[in-house]
Amino acid sequence: MPDQTSRRRFVAALATGSAVSTTGCASLVNAADGARASKRPETTTDSHSPPPDTTPTERRTDQSPSSPTDTGWSADDVEITRPELSFGSVAVPDDTASPTMGEATATVTVYGNWKCPYTREFVLTQLPGLADDFVRPGDVSVRFRALAYRGGDPFLGADAPQSARAGLAVWETDPEAFWTYFATVFVNQPQERYEWGTPDLLARFAAAAGVDDPTAVRRAAAGEAYESRLRQTVASATEHGIWSVPRVEYDGAVTAPTLDPANTREQFETAAEH
Template identity: 30%
Template sequence: MWSTVAFVAAVIAALIIFSPKAAPTEMPYDKLPVLGNKNAPVKIVELGDYKCPTCQYFSQQVAPQLKKEYIDTGIASLHFMNLTILGPDSNTAALAGQAVYHQNNDAFWKYYDAVYKNQGDERTQWATPEFLTDLARREALPIDYDLLKQDILSKKYQSEVDEQNAFARQNQVTTTPTVFVNGKKLDGFDYNSLKAAIEEARKGE
């Protein structure tokens, strides 16, 4: 009996050891805003909603640490993808973000910081075209403000926002922020979790 149990245990252990690992999720890096070297060996993607208070925490507390330790040193890059789940103006803020990105990638990250620093209550509708355009102007983003407002109102980049939301659904992403490191979805988004995932990704390079 004991030999049978040992044999079964050995088979189970072998299956665990030799079973193929899940392939990384294919990420559309080239279609997303990037902070840092786009050819960095470690690529981080945040799926976020500009109305999400926890996303605000990520942008204000976690992203600066990532920038200092990994992005500015060329080890990692940070990409942003929209996941609009909190209301109609989540979509409006996403449209504005895409419009800024298409004018100037670097300006996008100033927009990203500015929106989160000026984030309103998630239960109210505050991310209007007027607010977002005025915010870009106050922050002196190096873009065409009239074009920005026109692109928001015409929903010029709605198909891109829809595509990013579809990506989230296809990959069972339902909460913001959700973070991927080299295509691997993380269970958490705190700095220690990210640091561990980045170091693990570096070992695989």
């Protein structure tokens, strides 16, 4: 269980990645597209309608153009550090299709994206405390679903589906190592404008996390593995009116943890009471 010093280090680690604010990763897509001069405000309402004014331009998920100083960047140069963040002591069920921590009946679903800096913010600053307070005591389970597509296209770059496939491959082949892999990727997450979700780097993340078969992770990322599961996640997110991540869903209610952490904590409290 991380202490307060470690927690501060997790927060400090955010400075090494993308700039993080309190909206969500859909805002990065819209900003990169340059579809609007001003940002639409995010809300915490549980709207089940599509985002307004969704034009073909807004639905593109191209990365932000790299600056001249970015041209020498390579995924091969990413240095992987061991995360102090740990979910290793949580129970891991072996009969669920989506990565899950805890074996409680009440299950809270986190919709995120491996490349999203706002998902990273939630993972580093809020999820450890929620796991300590609700998952480890056995009151709530947490399921993670990676939203790899948005508007029919890869969400946050062509490598987003590859990253999602790699995560599912870890869960399928070595579920006991999944949450260490999860922490390793988010602590070391490169900036979202880079297409860093390469099979080789994802396999390196798996090896650093102690996953039994990093080669299987590389194969899954390089192919079309788990495509039906990725599309099922899109369908589930759409059903709940989720167009940005991170979002947390329980019993049909959706909260935005980087906008209103207290609301998300109340959601966990509600789940724990059932």
